[in-house]
Amino acid sequence: MLIKFKKASDALGSEITPKSVFDRRREFLKTAAVAGAGLALGGLPSFSARAAREKLSGVKKTKWTAESLGPTDQPNDFDTISSYNNFYEFGTGKKDPVANAKDFKPLPWTVEIGGLCGKPGKIGFEDLIKPHALEERVYRFRCVEAWSMVVPWVGIPLADALKRFEPAADAKYVAFETLFDPKRMPGQRGPVLDWPYKEGLRMDEAMHPLTILAVGLYGEMLPNQNGAPLRLIVPWKYGFKSIKSIVSIKFESRLPKTTWSGSAPSEYGFYSNVNPTVSHPRWSQSSERRIGEIFRRETKMFNGYEEEVASLYAGMDLKKLF
Amino acid sequence: MSVVTTAVTDAVVAGKKNSPLAQRIKRDPIAWIGKPLVWAVCLAPLAWLAWLAPTGGLGANPIEFINRHLGDWGLRILLVSLAVTPLRIVTGWKQAVRFRRLIGLFAFFYVVLHVTNYVVVDHFFNWREIFQDIIKRWYITVGMVGLLSLTSLAITSTKGWIKRIGGRNWNRLHKLVYVAGVAGCIHFIMMRKGFQIEPLVYAGIFALLMSARLIEFLRRRFFA
Numbered sequence: 001m002l003i004k005f006k007k008a009s010d011a012l013g014s015e016i017t018p019k020s021v022f023d024r025r026r027e028f029l030k031t032a033a034v035a036g037a038g039l040a041l042g043g044l045p046s047f048s049a050r051a052a053r054e055k056l057s058g059v060k061k062t063k064w065t066a067e068s069l070g071p072t073d074q075p076n077d078f079d080t081i082s083s084y085n086n087f088y089e090f091g092t093g094k095k096d097p098v099a100n101a102k103d104f105k106p107l108p109w110t111v112e113i114g115g116l117c118g119k120p121g122k123i124g125f126e127d128l129i130k131p132h133a134l135e136e137r138v139y140r141f142r143c144v145e146a147w148s149m150v151v152p153w154v155g156i157p158l159a160d161a162l163k164r165f166e167p168a169a170d171a172k173y174v175a176f177e178t179l180f181d182p183k184r185m186p187g188q189r190g191p192v193l194d195w196p197y198k199e200g201l202r203m204d205e206a207m208h209p210l211t212i213l214a215v216g217l218y219g220e221m222l223p224n225q226n227g228a229p230l231r232l233i234v235p236w237k238y239g240f241k242s243i244k245s246i247v248s249i250k251f252e253s254r255l256p257k258t259t260w261s262g263s264a265p266s267e268y269g270f271y272s273n274v275n276p277t278v279s280h281p282r283w284s285q286s287s288e289r290r291i292g293e294i295f296r297r298e299t300k301m302f303n304g305y306e307e308e309v310a311s312l313y314a315g316m317d318l319k320k321l322f
Numbered sequence: 323m324s325v326v327t328t329a330v331t332d333a334v335v336a337g338k339k340n341s342p343l344a345q346r347i348k349r350d351p352i353a354w355i356g357k358p359l360v361w362a363v364c365l366a367p368l369a370w371l372a373w374l375a376p377t378g379g380l381g382a383n384p385i386e387f388i389n390r391h392l393g394d395w396g397l398r399i400l401l402v403s404l405a406v407t408p409l410r411i412v413t414g415w416k417q418a419v420r421f422r423r424l425i426g427l428f429a430f431f432y433v434v435l436h437v438t439n440y441v442v443v444d445h446f447f448n449w450r451e452i453f454q455d456i457i458k459r460w461y462i463t464v465g466m467v468g469l470l471s472l473t474s475l476a477i478t479s480t481k482g483w484i485k486r487i488g489g490r491n492w493n494r495l496h497k498l499v500y501v502a503g504v505a506g507c508i509h510f511i512m513m514r515k516g517f518q519i520e521p522l523v524y525a526g527i528f529a530l531l532m533s534a535r536l537i538e539f540l541r542r543r544f545f546a
Contacts, residue, residue: 076382080382083381083382084381084382084383088516092514092515092516092518094381094382094383094386095381147383147386190517190519191517192516192517192518193516193517263515263516264515279454279458281458281459281460282459282461282513282515283459284451284454284455284458284459286451287448287451289383289385289444291382291383292382294385294443295446296444296445296446296448
């Protein structure tokens with residue numbers, strides 16, 4: 001049983017602010033002062049988003065650490081990551097999810113596994129996660145709205161979980177759905193999107209070692225506003241691909257319908273790989289603002305994971321299949 | 323208005339009802355009470371930003387927050403300026419028109435701050451990227467149309483300009499405020515993702531204010 005309470009003294013490495021982060025905080029303040037942009041100083045939320053936090057135990061380090069990302073990609077702090085969210089199920093404003101998901105109780109949670117696989121059926125959250133060792137993955141996170149963060153997720157490789165359900169040979173895609181429950185998710189009472197939220201990956205994307213099912217953040221259970229209790233993280237794709245609060249995983253032979261590409265097909269493609277050369281009708285994708293910084297930085301191909309994932313798309317015209 | 327005027331006059335002059343100040347307020351309450359009130363109300367959203375900034379109230383992405391806030395208030399104040407004429411039509415209060423230019427200039431003020439924030443803080447004078455935005459991203463193109471309309475109104479808002487181009491032409495030119503209103507509403511609708519109610523409420527209010535004008539026009543044309 002991996003998910004249990006832990007003594008407060010059992011601190012994860014990720015909880016200790018590395019010196020480089022502390023130094024960059026100074027740098028940020030200095031830049032702000034020089035720019036004379038006093039208005040930009042308000043980086044921290046005035047409230048604490050840290051309600052009812054449960055620690056995760058047995059989280060093992062991986063090669064994806066803050067150190068491996070280098071000094072210009074250091075994790076954003078917990079309050080930032082958990083108070084600036086796009087989660088339309090809890091409202092369309094960035095501060096809506098933290099306010100409206102306050103009383104959401106994620107557990108108990110059941111995920112339906114279906115489609116072309118040997119072991120379909122319903123599985124509880126703990127039975128889904130329990131057989132796997134929890135891993136810390138510090139990843140860049142790039143939103144299609146041209147902002148980005150660095151986030152220390154805790155999760156399991158999606159591939160390991162999917163293999164247990166014995167995907168069939170003709171299963172080419174994996175389709176995911178978010179919980180639909182307007183009583184608990186007030187944003188779903190309006191017609192903002194075609195609920196429930198749907199996402200999908202090609203099988204090789206789903207099986208890629210970078211792709212994880214995240215259950216935690218900074219060594220603790222995922223905050224509700226970040227997609228508790230279970231969400232996808234695909235770090236080389238725009239954030240909306242990383243579907244939150246998953247209740248359904250299905251293996252399919254044909255390209256699954258996804259919410260945003262259904263809502264605005266010219267804006268959001270199925271792949272939605274981070275790509276600075278494919279301009280979006282709303283946002284230039286060539287640059288991004290790292291949350292906590294004033295000046296934009298250049299966006300990297302596949303969000304900086306080109307070496308790991310470019311081979312998945314060999315021979316594809318990524319301008320057409322955006 | 324007269325009730326407010328009397329109350330404010332009494333408060334300001336504290337009993338000395340025949341003092342020079344009291345005389346002036348009574349002679350022109352719009353200039354002495356009404357307009358200062360408009361100034362105070364229209365500057366409040368800016369003061370609110372200044373209040374939030376040091377307390378962290380701007381959230382994790384202050385630049386985005388500031389941009390939304392300034393844009394919201396630009397559109398709101400523009401709609402208020404467009405409500406002056408319908409207010410006159412409905413209530414018959416002719417003096418209302420004296421507030422119109424001031425309110426309109428405040429709308430322009432917020433729109434200019436909104437665009438300045440976009441150019442200076444968001445993109446830091448990256449003109450290549452800004453130019454690309456204007457030609458490629460329709461909601462920014464539409465926003466620019468609104469900005470240009472409002473700029474031409476602001477420049478020609480003085481008495482000198484009314485004389486120079488003549489009242490009739492000036493009135494025609496200032497119909498551009500409707501273009502700015504349409505542009506503002508569309509800009510807001512386009513910039514939201516999915517199907518969202520809030521920008522449609524603004525568009526609905528704009529449509530209502532325009533229909534008040536249409537009804538008045540038809541009434542004068544056919545029934546007056």
